[in-house]
Amino acid sequence: MNSIFKKIKNYTIVSGVFFLGSAFIIPNTSNLSSTLYKELIAVLGLLILLTVKSFDYKKILIPKNFYWFLFVIFIIFIQLIVGEIYFFQDFFFSISFLVILFLSFLLGFNERLNGDDLIVKKIAWIFIIVVQISFLIAINQKIEIVQNFFLFSSSYNGRSTANLGQPNQFSTLILITLFLLCYLREKNSLNNMVFNILSFCLIFANVMTQSRSAWISVILISLLYLLKFQKKIELRRVIFFNIVFWTLVYCVPLLFNLIFFQKNSYSTFDRLTMGSSRFEIWHQLLKAVFHKPFIGYGWGQTGVAQLETINKSSTKGEWFTYSHNLFLDLMLWNGFFIGLIISILILCFLIELYSSIKNKSDLFLFFCVVAFFVHCLLEYPFAYTYFLIPVGFLCGYISTQNIKNSISYFNLSKRKLTLFLGCCWLGYVAFWVEVLDISKKNEIYARQFLFSNHVKFYNIENYILDGFSKQLDFQYLDYCELKDKYQLLDFKKVAYRYPNASIVYKYYSISAEMKMDQKSANQIIRAYSVIKNQKIIKPKLKFCSIEY
Numbered sequence: 001m002n003s004i005f006k007k008i009k010n011y012t013i014v015s016g017v018f019f020l021g022s023a024f025i026i027p028n029t030s031n032l033s034s035t036l037y038k039e040l041i042a043v044l045g046l047l048i049l050l051t052v053k054s055f056d057y058k059k060i061l062i063p064k065n066f067y068w069f070l071f072v073i074f075i076i077f078i079q080l081i082v083g084e085i086y087f088f089q090d091f092f093f094s095i096s097f098l099v100i101l102f103l104s105f106l107l108g109f110n111e112r113l114n115g116d117d118l119i120v121k122k123i124a125w126i127f128i129i130v131v132q133i134s135f136l137i138a139i140n141q142k143i144e145i146v147q148n149f150f151l152f153s154s155s156y157n158g159r160s161t162a163n164l165g166q167p168n169q170f171s172t173l174i175l176i177t178l179f180l181l182c183y184l185r186e187k188n189s190l191n192n193m194v195f196n197i198l199s200f201c202l203i204f205a206n207v208m209t210q211s212r213s214a215w216i217s218v219i220l221i222s223l224l225y226l227l228k229f230q231k232k233i234e235l236r237r238v239i240f241f242n243i244v245f246w247t248l249v250y251c252v253p254l255l256f257n258l259i260f261f262q263k264n265s266y267s268t269f270d271r272l273t274m275g276s277s278r279f280e281i282w283h284q285l286l287k288a289v290f291h292k293p294f295i296g297y298g299w300g301q302t303g304v305a306q307l308e309t310i311n312k313s314s315t316k317g318e319w320f321t322y323s324h325n326l327f328l329d330l331m332l333w334n335g336f337f338i339g340l341i342i343s344i345l346i347l348c349f350l351i352e353l354y355s356s357i358k359n360k361s362d363l364f365l366f367f368c369v370v371a372f373f374v375h376c377l378l379e380y381p382f383a384y385t386y387f388l389i390p391v392g393f394l395c396g397y398i399s400t401q402n403i404k405n406s407i408s409y410f411n412l413s414k415r416k417l418t419l420f421l422g423c424c425w426l427g428y429v430a431f432w433v434e435v436l437d438i439s440k441k442n443e444i445y446a447r448q449f450l451f452s453n454h455v456k457f458y459n460i461e462n463y464i465l466d467g468f469s470k471q472l473d474f475q476y477l478d479y480c481e482l483k484d485k486y487q488l489l490d491f492k493k494v495a496y497r498y499p500n501a502s503i504v505y506k507y508y509s510i511s512a513e514m515k516m517d518q519k520s521a522n523q524i525i526r527a528y529s530v531i532k533n534q535k536i537i538k539p540k541l542k543f544c545s546i547e548y
Contacts, residue, residue, distance in 0.1 A: 009052055053110070079298050180368060285328055327343040
């Protein structure tokens with residue numbers, strides 16, 4: 001009987017790791033968010049792993065410095081109560097991502113304390129398989145042999161993306177996998193020949209993304225490695241790795257441009273010298289930080305910060321939902337002072353983690369985390385659960401080195417963990433129900449809009465995804481019907497959170513008609529013109545010709 005239960009447990013763990021890995025290769029399909037289903041599958045994998053392992057552990061330990069998570073959650077609660085966060089949906093997402101990070105850390109932390117490396121090895125192998133499949137998809141993007149709904153067939157200006165649809169995400173996945181491969185080699189889980197072949201494939205695939213964040217990661221990681229291990233043999237290894245990497249960085253784009261006459265790859269020099277709109281937007285968003293230095297704009301509302309502070313000299317033709325820098329986002333969401341405190345705590349945690357590492361296997365796992373955080377300084381991989389979960393797990397797994405005595409952590413009873421996991425499963429199911437409801441609402445509105453300018457209101461209560469629900473109402477419903485069902489504040493929130501021409505003009509019309517909130521309405525008209533790179537033209541006011 002015990003052997004049967006052991007087999008069931010092992011198969012369940014494999015299924016959890018499989019779901020986590022498959023999130024990187026399934027296509028982007030959701031209308032609500034291109035990565036929604038990928039992220040939900042990754043969360044399913046985490047919940048399965050936690051549920052199985054919670055029965056396996058004799059005791060569950062939590063580091064005491066995780067009280068900082070409660071501090072951040074408290075801030076988000078306050079922002080919701082005072083109305084700084086516009087929709088419950090944004091509050092739910094913010095809390096959920098913090099809980100997911102906490103649970104991932106908890107899993108890795110207790111896995112290491114219980115002397116088990118089963119999950120980390122399985123994650124390493126599933127990532128290796130996933131990246132090799134993604135490498136084939138990336139090659140297909142270049143030569144375009146197979147066209148299929150399940151394959152992201154087009155490249156990103158000649159840069160490979162695989163099914164992630166974004167080259168920097170693919171690059172970060174490859175770097176994480178490369179160092180997981182090094183971890184397996186250090187643990188003698190594969191031989192030299194297999195290691196060398198897989199390493200070359202991973203480096204080649206990474207070079208195809210032409211990711212500048214990967215270039216920064218390689219330089220930083222090389223330095224961090226040499227700071228830990230300063231023997232001559234280690235220096236030779238680092239030099240050899242860099243020679244291979246930088247040679248491929250230079251030669252691979254030339255090779256593809258030689259083979260494909262349409263020159264579908266940037267040269268390395270092009271990538272080095274070309275600018276980026278993210279650098280231009282940082283200047284404006286830094287001004288936005290000091291516009292609200294004490295309370296910020298609310299978690300997840302970087303776009304609101306941009307719209308509230310845009311002027312004629314701001315970046316044109318771009319609207320950002322994230323600032324492309326983790327620390328800048330934290331300051332925008334929480335205000336300068338609290339955002340700075342959280343940023344310093346993150347940096348201190350990473351420095352302490354690095355300082356505590358005493359062996360190569362842990363260092364390679366730490367390099368996975370470094371690749372992720374370098375990417376966070378230039379984009380927003382922290383906004384995707386399929387990155388957050390493995391990185392949180394690895395942070396927890398490594399951080400056991402910091403524990404000096406029993407004062408550093410406290411016990412969590414299995415009853416409390418079971419209750420908490422039960423709530424997480426209920427929340428997961430409830431979220432799926434709302435996703436299906438919103439998808440149905442979107443389909444009903446879109447079908448009606450095809451044949452008529454007048455769309456009938458679809459009345460359904462959305463407790464979690466209230467933002468998406470209102471966005472659909474304001475996008476499709478007639479102005480007069482909206483005026484009858486919603487308040488001026490609702491018009492403002494939807495316009496600033498989900499700006500498009502129809503929604504912005506409806507907000508401007510009701511503001512002018514009621515002669516209220518006109519400063520805010522005029523600001524979003526100016527802001528919308530800037531992000532669309534158009535002349536500022538005040539729209540014609542909408543009037544009610546039908547009574548509802």
